[in-house]
Amino acid sequence: MGKSADAALALAQAFFRCAPADKRNKRVTEADWANSLKKFYREAKEIRHRYSLGFLSRALVAYAFQRRLLDAGFDPDTVRKVVFSLVLSSFTHEG
Numbered sequence: 001m002g003k004s005a006d007a008a009l010a011l012a013q014a015f016f017r018c019a020p021a022d023k024r025n026k027r028v029t030e031a032d033w034a035n036s037l038k039k040f041y042r043e044a045k046e047i048r049h050r051y052s053l054g055f056l057s058r059a060l061v062a063y064a065f066q067r068r069l070l071d072a073g074f075d076p077d078t079v080r081k082v083v084f085s086l087v088l089s090s091f092t093h094e095g
Helices: 003-018 030-050 055-071 076-090
Strands: none
Touching: 003 030, 003 055, 030 076, 055 076
């Protein structure tokens, strides 16, 4: 695999690790999602730095990550929101 594919896999693994689990049929609250996404976006920023992703690479990784979430059965609207906010929060600024 190339750098972009490896980074997309690392993002997917981080997302699955951070996503709130449905606790015995209890509905996951928005607060659970917000906390989980904050943790995921921190990890995504670390992944961006670890793989030294430039502008084009970040776009390729975001698209591959989106495909992985869709292939895993996530709702397309949810995937769109997660990927959009990933790009804004972790993949845009160099800091």
